[in-house]
Amino acid sequence: MTQGPALTDEVRAMIGATSEPDILEVERGAIRRYADAIEDPNPLFRDVEHARNSRYGEIICPPGFFGWPVKRSGRMGLTAKVREALAKAGYPRLLDGGVEYECFLPIRAGDTLTAYSKIADITEREGKTGKMTFTITETTYVNQNGDLVVKARGTMICR
């Protein structure tokens, strides 16, 4: 058996914790900067005229983009608390493990989204370089009409 840190009560107590909601504004300029950053020329993300004539009627977000937070305290605050607890438990190093999205509606420029996050699970596993922990954060994005637009499930690795 490899000796290593174990999940502390403080860490375990975070499972099920929920965040204050995040509010995100979806602006055309933020969408374009995002598309520019990945060098995606798709006119649905940047050409207002093209978007008007598309089935969406407005510029939409590329997958995985949710606009810019008006305040970023919710999800980030929640995962920061988990990270702090994991660091104290002997897992100070952070890596992004991956993400899973389920999309229900397009996100259009001009939308305002509210995001609710929850720590769904925290587990530990033996990795190649010792013990690692996996924190699953579930986030639900709802638009200004109260419609569910996306559910996200992110994995944060601390080791």
Next chain:
Amino acid sequence: MPLIERQGKVEKQLYFEDVEVGSEVTPLAKVATTQMLVRWAGASGDFNPLHYDETFATSQGVGSPIVHGALKRAWLGQLMTNWIGGQGFLKKFSCQYRGMDYPRKMKTMTEPEEGETWWCKGTVTKKYVDGDQHIVECDIWVENGQGEKTTPGNATVILPSRA
């Protein structure tokens, strides 16, 4: 706008009838540069110094600054939205950041040094009709310059039908 011209045009509309199990998702080439990582940080709001600070990256055990997992995820998003066209809808989309990737350094203010090119690829694993929805499932991934899949994932799309 050299930024836009470097990548191909968005493809014409794909229909459910155009794909079979085993069909290839049109591959997409990408070059991660230190400059792209800076732009990504600004556009996404991920300011983790792991992606731009040599000393910090070394202290975290990854050697030097690494490509953001979420940037590779965004490339895979582009792979799919290019392929499914304006009438398609990306229903589900996931990826895991399994392997580290290291960006090319910049040679000039606009041109990267010679080096690695990444490829986003995919294959169709399943197609079926559910109610009035024509659904196609794919394995997708980012491949590094050595052909290793550093970022594997899955996508489920709804395509228009000619029927």
